[in-house]
Amino acid sequence: MNATNPDGETALDFARRRGQTPAVDVLLHAGAVARPEPAVDRPRVRANTIRAAVERSVPLLQAVAPQFYERSGCVSCHNNTLTAMTVGAARAHGFPVDEALAAKESATLAKDVEETRDHALQQIVTPGGGATTTGYILMALHAQGYARTAGTDALVRLLALAQRSDGHWPSAYRPPSEASEFTASAVSIRGIVLYAPPDRRAQYAPTIDRAVAWLTTSDAVTTEDRVFRLFGLVWGSARRGVVQAARADLVKMQRADGGWGQLTSLPSDAYATGEALVALREAGLDTSDPVYHRGVRYLLSTQLEDGSWYVRKRTHATQAFFDSGFPHGTDQYISAAATNWAAMALAFAAR
Numbered sequence: 381m382n383a384t385n386p387d388g389e390t391a392l393d394f395a396r397r398r399g400q401t402p403a404v405d406v407l408l409h410a411g412a413v414a415r416p417e418p419a420v421d422r423p424r425v426r427a428n429t430i431r432a433a434v435e436r437s438v439p440l441l442q443a444v445a446p447q448f449y450e451r452s453g454c455v456s457c458h459n460n461t462l463t464a465m466t467v468g469a470a471r472a473h474g475f476p477v478d479e480a481l482a483a484k485e486s487a488t489l490a491k492d493v494e495e496t497r498d499h500a501l502q503q504i505v506t507p508g509g510g511a512t513t514t515g516y517i518l519m520a521l522h523a524q525g526y527a528r529t530a531g532t533d534a535l536v537r538l539l540a541l542a543q544r545s546d547g548h549w550p551s552a553y554r555p556p557s558e559a560s561e562f563t564a565s566a567v568s569i570r571g572i573v574l575y576a577p578p579d580r581r582a583q584y585a586p587t588i589d590r591a592v593a594w595l596t597t598s599d600a601v602t603t604e605d606r607v608f609r610l611f612g613l614v615w616g617s618a619r620r621g622v623v624q625a626a627r628a629d630l631v632k633m634q635r636a637d638g639g640w641g642q643l644t645s646l647p648s649d650a651y652a653t654g655e656a657l658v659a660l661r662e663a664g665l666d667t668s669d670p671v672y673h674r675g676v677r678y679l680l681s682t683q684l685e686d687g688s689w690y691v692r693k694r695t696h697a698t699q700a701f702f703d704s705g706f707p708h709g710t711d712q713y714i715s716a717a718a719t720n721w722a723a724m725a726l727a728f729a730a731r
Contacts, residue, residue: 381412388415397694399645422690428680430726431475436687437723438470440706442481444716446488448704455492457513457557458713459704460485461520462720468523469727486524489517493531500534503541509558511542511549515567522574532575539568540587547594554695555604556642556651557717562598562605565591566612573615592616603640603652606630607659614663627663630656631671638674639682642694650689651714653678654721658728667729676729679722691718 382390392412395403425433441463448459455461464485467477496506505514514535521532543549549564557563569591576584595613600606610626633640633656639648640656657675665672683689688707693714706712 381407381410384415390415394696397692399641399643399647401645423685424681425683425685428683430676430680430730433680433683434470434475434723434727434730436683437689437719438466438475438477440687441466441716441719441723442478442485444704444706445485446481448706449488451702451704454508455489455513455517456713457509457516458717458720459706460489461513461516462717464489464520465523466720466723466727469724473727473730475727475730482524486521486526489521489524490526490529490531493517493521493535494529497531497534500531500538503538505538505542509552509554511539511564511568512551512558514539515564515569515571518571518575519567528575528577533577536572536575536577536584539571540584543568543587543590547590547592548598549591554698556602556694556714557604559695560602560604560608562595562600562608562612565595566608566615569612570615588616592618596622600629603630603633603642603656606633607652607655610659610663623663627660627665630660631665634671634674638676638678640675646694648678649691649718650679650682650722651691651718654689654718654723654725657725658721661725661728672729676726679726683722687719688715689718689722691715 384390390412392404392407392414395401395407396414425436445459445463448456467482471477499506518532518535539549547565548561549568551561551564552558569588572584572587592613595609595616596618598609600609606626606629610623610630613623613626635641635648637648640652641648642652653675657672660672661667679689684707686707690708691711691714693711695714701710704712704716706716708715
């Protein structure tokens with residue numbers, strides 16, 4: 381019952397990653413114990429403001445992004461593409477950004493896309509995460525003003541060919557950001573819409589229509605599902621009533637503390653809250669709306685003094701861990717993603 385893996389984790393440790401679930405109750409009843417967790421001091425910012433919070437987090441995100449790529453050789457969603465999107469949002473709303481670092485990151489993304497063009501043309505998916513990472517790469521390039529090239533054409537074609545017959549795209553399983561077919565489908569829609577060659581837009585229109593139909597009829601379970609169903613419906617130009625219904629479904633999941641949780645069994649966190657707010661804004665919710673305002677208050681009250689938001693991981697390791705330089709040890713990748721979504725949501729609310 382209390383056997384451990386090489387990292388000292390027990391079955392109860394794994395079960396608790398999904399919160400207080402029936403599996404946890406069964407294990408506790410059978411005598412399972414969890415690995416003792418060291419006490420960690422994570423001081424939160426007091427009297428936080430939107431402007432101060434964004435200006436505190438963006439430099440941290442920008443500084444770490446190049447380090448992640450240099451140490452891994454991988455363009456990640458959590459440290460690279462999301463950071464490009466955060467930088468774009470911060471810049472557009474009048475926040476200072478390090479333009480030299482932004483240009484370096486943009487060049488890295490562009491180089492990766494152009495160097496893997498031949499792979500994409502052969503339907504070889506180079507980025508880890510498959511369609512999800514491919515879609516995020518195109519979104520990141522767009523956020524940095526990157527023009528269409530032969531490389532982006534190849535990625536658009538790759539995404540279209542990877543679509544399943546019922547309209548969705550499959551996903552890897554690295555929750556929360558690479559575990560949902562809703563995410564894979566939404567970012568694939570977005571990548572195609574942003575970078576489809578003008579003379580092939582009609583060719584790709586049925587691809588978008590099939591994806592919107594799948595998003596409309598499929599049941600969302602997690603917050604990630606609901607967030608990216610809403611994103612995908614907006615980006616795919618779904619009917620207004622369909623978008624409004626998906627927006628209302630996401631709004632009703634907001635907690636009393638103003639945040640959202642990744643799962644109903646988990647507490648609110650900055651990852652789920654940040655992405656929910658960004659999706660709601662994309663779907664037309666004004667940032668002055670009480671729903672958005674409550675989410676902003678939650679994010680401001682949970683930012684740490686180092687500029688990050690801490691979120692505990694719930695995925696299982698799929699590769700050897702390495703330190704990217706972001707805070708929070710083995711929880712740093714999800715925390716980086718959370719910090720990006722939170723900073724984006726706050727930047728959009730700046731006045």
